[in-house]
Amino acid sequence: MTAxxxxxxxxxxxxxxxxxxxxxxxxxxxxxxIGVMGSLAVLYLQLGGEFIAAAQVIVYAGAIMVxxxxxxxxxxxxxxxxxxxxxxxxxxxxxxxxxxxxxxxSFIIQGALPRSDGVIFGAFxxxxxxxxxxxxxxxLLPFEVTSVLILxxxxxxxxxxxxxx
Amino acid sequence: MLNAAVPLSWxxxxxxxxxxxxxxxxxxxxxxxxxxMSIELMLNAVNLSFVTFSYQFRQVDGHIYSFFVMVVxxxxxxxxxxxxxxxxxxxxxxxxxxVNSMKY
Numbered sequence: 001m002t003a004x005x006x007x008x009x010x011x012x013x014x015x016x017x018x019x020x021x022x023x024x025x026x027x028x029x030x031x032x033x034i035g036v037m038g039s040l041a042v043l044y045l046q047l048g049g050e051f052i053a054a055a056q057v058i059v060y061a062g063a064i065m066v067x068x069x070x071x072x073x074x075x076x077x078x079x080x081x082x083x084x085x086x087x088x089x090x091x092x093x094x095x096x097x098x099x100x101x102x103x104x105x106s107f108i109i110q111g112a113l114p115r116s117d118g119v120i121f122g123a124f125x126x127x128x129x130x131x132x133x134x135x136x137x138x139x140l141l142p143f144e145v146t147s148v149l150i151l152x153x154x155x156x157x158x159x160x161x162x163x164x165x
Numbered sequence: 166m167l168n169a170a171v172p173l174s175w176x177x178x179x180x181x182x183x184x185x186x187x188x189x190x191x192x193x194x195x196x197x198x199x200x201x202m203s204i205e206l207m208l209n210a211v212n213l214s215f216v217t218f219s220y221q222f223r224q225v226d227g228h229i230y231s232f233f234v235m236v237v238x239x240x241x242x243x244x245x246x247x248x249x250x251x252x253x254x255x256x257x258x259x260x261x262x263x264v265n266s267m268k269y
Contacts, residue, residue: 006171010179017183017206021190026198033202036183040209043176047220052212052228059235064205064242071246072198075253080196080260102185106178113177118170119220126225131232139229146236153240160247 002121005046013039024080026072030065037061048124051131176217183210197252197259201245208238 016035023029037060044053135143183206190203212231219227249259256264 003169003171006175010175013179014182014186017186020199020202020206021186021194024196026196026202029199029202033205036206036209040213043179043213044216047176047216049216049219049228049231052216052231055232055235056212059239060205060209064239067242067246068198068202071249075198075250075259077196077198077259080194080199098185098189102182105181105185109177109181110174113174116173116221118172119176120170124220124223126219126228130225131228134225135229135232142233146233149240150236153243157243157247160244161250 002046002119005042005121006119009039009042013043026077026080027069030068030072033068034061034065037065046121047119048122048126051126051128173217173221177214180210180213180217183207183213195260195262197249197261197264200261201242201249205238205242208234 013036016032016039020029020032020036023032037056041053041056041061044056187203187207187210190206191200194200194203212234215227215231215234217227219225252264253259258264
């Protein structure tokens, strides 16, 4: 079952990622990105990251992508015009080279990683309790710094997007 | 075969594939919003690596790192989209080729 789930959602993620890159309309790309994030949330759950899977759906697919779609709608962004012409042969050759590169990278990763037992669902559960405990003890300082970062982001976004007076 | 455990390297290979696709989108797209979404795709790919290694070492540290990546991505999205809005207000275009006055 684990392998079946992995294959289905990995294929979905790769398909959506390719769709993101090849689509010319930003809304289609945004919907593909939501598909990638949803499938990755399933894979996180499989790896025992229940908190991070929930955060992926709520923060990424929920908050960030809504912001993206909102801006696309606000700017009324249409399909992208081709600014430079690329021949069909170059496009396919590029895709082929990318595939070859990825094959090489996969081979290297496969060889570099020590043999392990593989992922079994439920073998490791990084529960929200564990994550929270570690976040508020070991990683307390980075967590507090994060709040300063978000404050800066809020002020920056307001300053940048405000109406000139 | 479908009941067998998934090798850990498959997750890392998937992460590499998603990252490479994000780089390709970042380089070849002309729409500034799509370029921005490609960056988000790369961040997601890195998050998958973090969670995979977290499983390998049976520690939740990787989850916390990817949580921080999410927070940074949210902050980056807010500021970046505000910049895109400002660029569009001043230039009335979203094509990165046409926003090139710093080059000359």
